[in-house]
Amino acid sequence: MQQLARPTAIQLLHLEDSTLDHDIVRQALRRAGLVCELTRVESLDGFVRALSREHYDAVLADYRLPGFTALDAWQAMQGIPALHWTPPFILLSGAIGETAAVNAIQLGMSDYLLKDDLGKLAHVIQRAMEVRQAQRERELAVEELAASEQRLARFAEHLQSSIEQERAAIAREIHDDIGGSLAAIQFDLSWISRHHSDPETLTHVQAATDMLRHAIGASQRIMMNLRPAILDQGLHAAIDWLAREFERRTGIRTTLRAILHDPDVRRDLQLTAYRTAQEALTNISKHARCSEVHIELSDAEGVLTLEIADNGQGIAAEEREKPRSFGLKGLQERARTVGGWLDISSRTGAGTSITLSIPLSPQSNPGLVEEA
Structure with missing residues (x-):
């Protein structure tokens, strides 16, 4: 036995x-x-x-x-x-x-x-x-939950960095290939308009030139969204460009108030602020149903702060907690990768305010780096 x-x-x-x-x-x-x-x-x-x-x-x-x-x-x-x-x-x-x-x-x-x-x-x-x-x-x-959160944060950081690098690569392809082709077409259309006086031909040339001008503008806008080269002029200029383009495109009155004492903000912090403003304005255009947007940008007390507020219908709590509501969650993760945080304040019928705060002190982890 x-x-x-x-x-x-x-x-x-x-x-x-x-x-x-x-x-x-x-x-x-x-x-x-x-x-x-x-x-x-x-x-x-x-x-x-x-x-x-x-x-x-x-x-x-x-x-x-x-x-x-x-x-x-x-x-x-x-x-x-x-x-x-x-x-x-x-x-x-x-x-x-x-x-x-x-x-x-x-x-x-x-x-x-x-x-x-x-x-x-x-x-x-x-x-x-x-x-x-x-x-x-x-x-x-x-301990396992904390380790899992760290792995998830590192993955989110890697994913964001990969996305930025891919955006930069696509922007370069648009600039080098499509931009070059559009420039060649513009040259040929100019040659045709100079060497033909037939009214019907010139009418077609003018129509093609107008469509070409629209295509060039669209390609430049796409390149700007993919890789914000305007950040080379500083964060204030980049956010101002976003605000003006948003107002022109949507007709929503948009004001920007910026007080930046240090123009040499790290590139990864500028990119995080730019993408936050870009995503916030995109969400406003889709869902807010507002008439005014106010943007404030400052670096007071060693903290880069960006606030985007609208007077729209607000975001219901259940909408923010939807499993597939990735827009705002993605912004929160992006802020975390550079040592910052994102606050969302919203009441139904009373508008929404999104505030990004990032300490400007040197970080051991440089966060997102956009490929040049």
Whole structure:
């Protein structure tokens, strides 16, 4: 017949200066049927050495020992470099008042028990181990969540950077290939208009020239959206161009108030602010149903601040929480990649305000870098 596996013995470290009390604790645990190995230490140095060398499932500690107390042992345990997992710490003493016991629990110790109540010790140990295991699982879950958020943030940063590089590459192709072809067509149309006087031909040439002019304007506008070369003139000029183009295209009155003391804002911060304004204005044109937009740009108190506010219908809370509502979520992630944050304030029927804030102090992570 197959033999049943013996339960694994619980490893207990007993901080106790009395051999008699140690033997009494051992007998109490044996009577309770707790399968364990009980190791005794009586000095603070021995306690630290034991925890540094071996793994223990729980610690039992007398409160008063020669030259130190269980509080000193608790403090020493927190500073052991080799101790990656802190075992539950149970006070087991006959010389501790209620106040001292409560203070010990508030410090983080698992439980306390009087020596004349050892019948409950096995239950107290098992309960403390279960609670500590649950705490450990929560700690691991929090650590994994934080690591997952960091991985997601790095992925979002990489994605944004890749998008900017791809936009720059497409803009260059439009400029070099399509722009060159449109310029050649314009040259040929000019040649035809100079060498033909037939009215019908000139009418077609004029129509083609008008369409060509529209195509050139469209290609320039697309290139500007893909790669904002106007940022070379500074963030103020770029946001001003966005505002004027938005007003011309939509007919919505748009005002810009800018106070920038430092024109040499890092390129990645300028790009983040530009893309935020671009996306915000795009959302306004699609959804806000407003008549006015106000934009404020400043670098007061070492923080680059961009606020875009409209007097439209606002954004309902359920609309902002939609799973596929990526526009504003994308702006929040973009702000986070450069150490900033995005605040959205909106009330139904009272408009929406989007505020980007980015500290201007040097960052260890340069964030998004647009390919030249």
